[in-house]
Amino acid sequence: MKSFVRFSVIKAFVLKELTELVRTKLIIMVYMMPSMVTILFGYGIAMDVTHSRISIIDNDNSKYSSELISKFSHSKYFDVTLTHESEAEALEAIKKAQSDIVLIIPSSFEKNLLKGQKSELGVFIDAAFANRASTMQNYVQGVIQSAATTSAPMITLNTRTLFNQAMRDEDAIVPGLIGLVLLVAPAILTALLIVKEKEKGTIFNFYASPIGKLEFLIAKLLPVLMLHSLNIFILFIWATYLFDVPFRGSFFLYWLSSEIYILISLSIGMLISIIAKRQIVAVVLTVIITILPAFLYSGMLMPISSMQGISWVEAHIFPVMYYNHILYDTFLIGQGFDSPKIVLYLCILIGYVVALLGLGALFLKKEMR
Amino acid sequence: MADLHLMDAFHVSGVSVRYKDKTAISDVSFEATSGEIIGFIGADGAGKSSLMQAIAGVVRFSGEISYLGQSYHSPKEAEKIKIHTGFMPQGIGLVLYDTLTVDEHLRFFADLRDLKKDAEFLAYKKQLLHMSGLSEFVDRQAMNLSGGMMQKLSLICALLHRPKLLILDEPTTGVDPLSRLELWEILRNIAKEEGTIILVSTAYMQEASKMDRVLLFHNSKVIASGTSAELIDSIRPFVYEKSLLYKDENSLNFDETSYSLTPLQSALKEPTLEGLFFVNALKENKNIAEFVINKKENDEVIPEVVMECHGVSKQFGSFIANKEIDMKLKKGEILGLLGANGAGKTTFIKMLLGLYSIDEGELTLLGKPIKSGKDRQELKSKIGYVSQHFALYKDMSVKENLLYFASMHRIDKKAALSRIALYAKELGFEEYLGSFANELPLGVNQRFSIAAALLHEPLVLFLDEPTSGVDTLARAQFWQILGKLKEIWGISILITTHYMSEAQFCDRVVLLKNGQKVADDTVINLYKRFPQAQSFEDIFLEFYKEKG
Numbered sequence: 001m002k003s004f005v006r007f008s009v010i011k012a013f014v015l016k017e018l019t020e021l022v023r024t025k026l027i028i029m030v031y032m033m034p035s036m037v038t039i040l041f042g043y044g045i046a047m048d049v050t051h052s053r054i055s056i057i058d059n060d061n062s063k064y065s066s067e068l069i070s071k072f073s074h075s076k077y078f079d080v081t082l083t084h085e086s087e088a089e090a091l092e093a094i095k096k097a098q099s100d101i102v103l104i105i106p107s108s109f110e111k112n113l114l115k116g117q118k119s120e121l122g123v124f125i126d127a128a129f130a131n132r133a134s135t136m137q138n139y140v141q142g143v144i145q146s147a148a149t150t151s152a153p154m155i156t157l158n159t160r161t162l163f164n165q166a167m168r169d170e171d172a173i174v175p176g177l178i179g180l181v182l183l184v185a186p187a188i189l190t191a192l193l194i195v196k197e198k199e200k201g202t203i204f205n206f207y208a209s210p211i212g213k214l215e216f217l218i219a220k221l222l223p224v225l226m227l228h229s230l231n232i233f234i235l236f237i238w239a240t241y242l243f244d245v246p247f248r249g250s251f252f253l254y255w256l257s258s259e260i261y262i263l264i265s266l267s268i269g270m271l272i273s274i275i276a277k278r279q280i281v282a283v284v285l286t287v288i289i290t291i292l293p294a295f296l297y298s299g300m301l302m303p304i305s306s307m308q309g310i311s312w313v314e315a316h317i318f319p320v321m322y323y324n325h326i327l328y329d330t331f332l333i334g335q336g337f338d339s340p341k342i343v344l345y346l347c348i349l350i351g352y353v354v355a356l357l358g359l360g361a362l363f364l365k366k367e368m369r
Numbered sequence: 370m371a372d373l374h375l376m377d378a379f380h381v382s383g384v385s386v387r388y389k390d391k392t393a394i395s396d397v398s399f400e401a402t403s404g405e406i407i408g409f410i411g412a413d414g415a416g417k418s419s420l421m422q423a424i425a426g427v428v429r430f431s432g433e434i435s436y437l438g439q440s441y442h443s444p445k446e447a448e449k450i451k452i453h454t455g456f457m458p459q460g461i462g463l464v465l466y467d468t469l470t471v472d473e474h475l476r477f478f479a480d481l482r483d484l485k486k487d488a489e490f491l492a493y494k495k496q497l498l499h500m501s502g503l504s505e506f507v508d509r510q511a512m513n514l515s516g517g518m519m520q521k522l523s524l525i526c527a528l529l530h531r532p533k534l535l536i537l538d539e540p541t542t543g544v545d546p547l548s549r550l551e552l553w554e555i556l557r558n559i560a561k562e563e564g565t566i567i568l569v570s571t572a573y574m575q576e577a578s579k580m581d582r583v584l585l586f587h588n589s590k591v592i593a594s595g596t597s598a599e600l601i602d603s604i605r606p607f608v609y610e611k612s613l614l615y616k617d618e619n620s621l622n623f624d625e626t627s628y629s630l631t632p633l634q635s636a637l638k639e640p641t642l643e644g645l646f647f648v649n650a651l652k653e654n655k656n657i658a659e660f661v662i663n664k665k666e667n668d669e670v671i672p673e674v675v676m677e678c679h680g681v682s683k684q685f686g687s688f689i690a691n692k693e694i695d696m697k698l699k700k701g702e703i704l705g706l707l708g709a710n711g712a713g714k715t716t717f718i719k720m721l722l723g724l725y726s727i728d729e730g731e732l733t734l735l736g737k738p739i740k741s742g743k744d745r746q747e748l749k750s751k752i753g754y755v756s757q758h759f760a761l762y763k764d765m766s767v768k769e770n771l772l773y774f775a776s777m778h779r780i781d782k783k784a785a786l787s788r789i790a791l792y793a794k795e796l797g798f799e800e801y802l803g804s805f806a807n808e809l810p811l812g813v814n815q816r817f818s819i820a821a822a823l824l825h826e827p828l829v830l831f832l833d834e835p836t837s838g839v840d841t842l843a844r845a846q847f848w849q850i851l852g853k854l855k856e857i858w859g860i861s862i863l864i865t866t867h868y869m870s871e872a873q874f875c876d877r878v879v880l881l882k883n884g885q886k887v888a889d890d891t892v893i894n895l896y897k898r899f900p901q902a903q904s905f906e907d908i909f910l911e912f913y914k915e916k917g
Contacts, residue, residue: 006483008480008483009480009481009483011480012476012477012480012481013477013480013481015477016466016469016473016477019468019469019473020466020468020469023468023469023510024467024468200463200466200467201458201460201463201464202463202464202465202466204427204456204458204463204464205464205478205481207425207426207427207444208425208426208427208451208454208455208456208458209451209481209482210448210451210452210482211481365444366426366427366444366445366448367426367427367428367429367444368422368427368428
């Protein structure tokens with residue numbers, strides 16, 4: 001068995017792949033898909049609610065009530081309309097979807113507060129969309145509590161703070177999207193490049209010639225790695241310029257870990273291509289295997305630290321969590337190589353590459369099945 | 370002392386290939402020496418491809434193959450000889466990349482083999498391009514090449530590294546006759562000049578004469594081997610002029626010839642290679658039943674002209690599939706539509722059936738001018754169609770499939786069941802009624818597909834390449850059925866085929882070339898027109914050589 005790797009053979013293959021990718025226009029997908037997913041999801045999954053229309057009926061017209069109203073007015077989360085309608089009319093506006101929230105300040109609001117008595121505010125929220133409603137409810141509570149602590153310090157409120165104040169949605173979601181895209185896209189392309197040859201029959205050029213397995217693998221993985229490396233930068237630009245996500249960490253760490261992560265994705269695609277015989281099967285299988293864990297264990301929907309039992313174990317099995325940890329660090333925190341956890345996670349990612357590539361080289365056979 | 374002869378030779382001993390529980394080819398042994406062309410002849414599924422794949426080292430096998438004194442027993446062990454081998458698997462343009470040009474292919478294949486691009490290589494490349502007639506097309510992408518050109522390109526790609534053992538799986542199937550001749554010429558040159566051992570498989574019996582030695586494949590076995598002349602000689606005593614007087618399990622009649630293991634009264638006849646399969650069947654004591662076709666249940670009046678069309682054309686983008694075709698199908702006539710792959714046969718049949726719209730021209734079916742889909746609706750019950758890839762529901766038994774087809778034609782269940790039982794008996798697939806569609810041998814599948822097309826007792830049958838890939842025996846039986854249908858039912862049949870030898874079974878043939886009709890005549894008249902022609906293949910070639 002020959003163990004060396006011939007450069008000319010690999011070059012021929014890579015050149016062929018690139019020519020084909022360009023001529024079949026698949027190259028468009030290579031660059032369109034990651035950017036499209038990032039932009040669509042980045043704008044689409046807005047978890048917070050801004051500019052909810054709140055109608056305030058002030059029956060008190062006191063200093064405290066106007067302070068409360070001004071708190072609402074100064075919040076970017078609310079567009080305030082002061083009305084003198086009746087309660088019924090204001091509620092009717094919610095029904096007609098002309099308003100999202102109605103806040104009713106009772107006439108004895110200031111008096112009660114000064115007397116130290118309990119005072120009740122009436123809040124009605126359009127709960128047609130449950131998530132949106134609970135978010136709005138939290139915001140309303142947050143504003144009232146902050147008003148209560150600043151304006152009437154003698155009043156102590158015994159409630160938990162639910163208000164998620166500084167955390168912007170984009171900051172939480174966009175880095176996670178990079179982790180999703182860079183796992184899915186290279187895997188699909190790799191699987192396609194190999195399975196395409198199986199489906200067409202050109203795989204015989206590999207089976208029946210003296211090309212080594214290693215040469216074939218490098219030849220197939222290298223073009224995908226090269227093409228998707230550019231996406232590391234493209235996605236970075238979308239995140240920092242389009243979505244204004246801060247970047248506080250080391251760019252070198254971001255780049256390095258992304259390249260390693262792409263290698264993991266390639267290896268997954270390659271493993272799938274060993275099983276799949278048709279391109280459509282390869283695509284569906286890749287999407288199922290990569291998208292679900294990338295979403296669930298990205299930390300976008302639910303922090304890993306709050307996971308328990310099986311979901312905690314699963315999150316640690318998939319490579320997504322480790323990469324996303326590094327991503328969030330480079331974007332939002334900036335500890336970089338100083339953090340032993342990040343160095344450990346980087347090593348774990350490298351471990352994935354070695355293990356998956358090893359499995360691929362083991363299972364890839366130069367024969368028909 | 371090393372045996373020089375042994376070092377030079379190629380041996381296959383006791384090779385079998387199995388896929389799960391199916392034996393693809395069992396226990397083949399043969400050898401070859403440098404410069405020999407060994408032909409594998411047999412039907413689809415007879416085991417030719419599996420043996421070739423084993424030799425090329427791309428599939429697991431049992432037994433031993435040795436070349437240049439190096440023996441191998443698995444694909445892994447075969448790695449060491451792969452620098453000497455060239456393999457071209459079955460399928461037109463299978464190993465080509467659609468979007469790469471001819472020149473890019475040659476460069477890619479040269480790099481795959483890590484060839485030095487010195488003057489010698491460039492000269493050889495130029496020679497190959499010239500030999501294959503591709504010199505002018507170096508910048509054309511593979512997907513824009515004709516089938517023949519694709520095969521020639523695949524061949525020269527496999528030849529670039531000057532392999533000493535060339536394995537070619539059906540390089541000529543479906544290729545136009547002229548390209549086929551050219552391919553054979555290249556092979557002959559390579560064998561002679563390079564001393565290459567060439568293993569080549571084919572579905573065309575006529576190509577046997579071009580091989581130094583032939584292995585005949587049937588049902589996963591090699592049933593005979595030798596030179597073409599030796600093989601023909603071996604059955605000489607069993608082949609007679611047609612004799613209707615004497616019939617038993619030791620004889621059978623087919624197309625003006627009788628095959629018999631016991632001596633017959635009639636005169637001996639010059640045998641053909643096809644005859645080997647008949648004689649083999651007799652020797653294996655296989656029951657080759659004569660088919661009986663009964664009269665139809667409903668007798669309808671069939672018009673004198675069943676189908677007539679004028680100036681029918683079809684274009685796909687810039688590709689002209691059919692150009693101004695005139696054709697007439699008369700009552701009780703078998704009309705053969707012949708042409709190479711891509712000549713426009715299937716497109717034409719699909720237009721007749723309304724599966725493709727007709728771009729231009731007029732069509733009259735069963736006396737009714739066809740202007741819209743509505744005109745076709747009531748004709749559907751009078752037309753039977755078997756497509757190129759006859760689609761059965763794999764998870765339903767043969768009987769269930771047939772019942773389904775019957776219900777599509779609104780035949781009531783009682784009538785359908787009795788017809789299915791009758792056809793199964795007549796066409797000899799009674800024993801398969803309960804089996805699933807994908808378990809059927811190809812030949813049986815063919816008979817069963819025709820039964821499906823006959824269930825509603827059509828007045829005309831359109832058959833698209835029904836015999837493609839089917840073994841000689843099954844093909845003979847199939848033509849027998851068609852003959853009887855014409856005789857007893859009086860129906861007309863339009864059939865396409867790329868086997869030129871089947872022209873003789875047709876009353877009239879139409880030759881298509883590049884979407885155009887180049888001939889429309891009876892077979893006898895065509896032979897009169899080309900008196901020097903040895904076979905119908907030669908006649909077809911004449912038309913292909915003509916310009917335009």
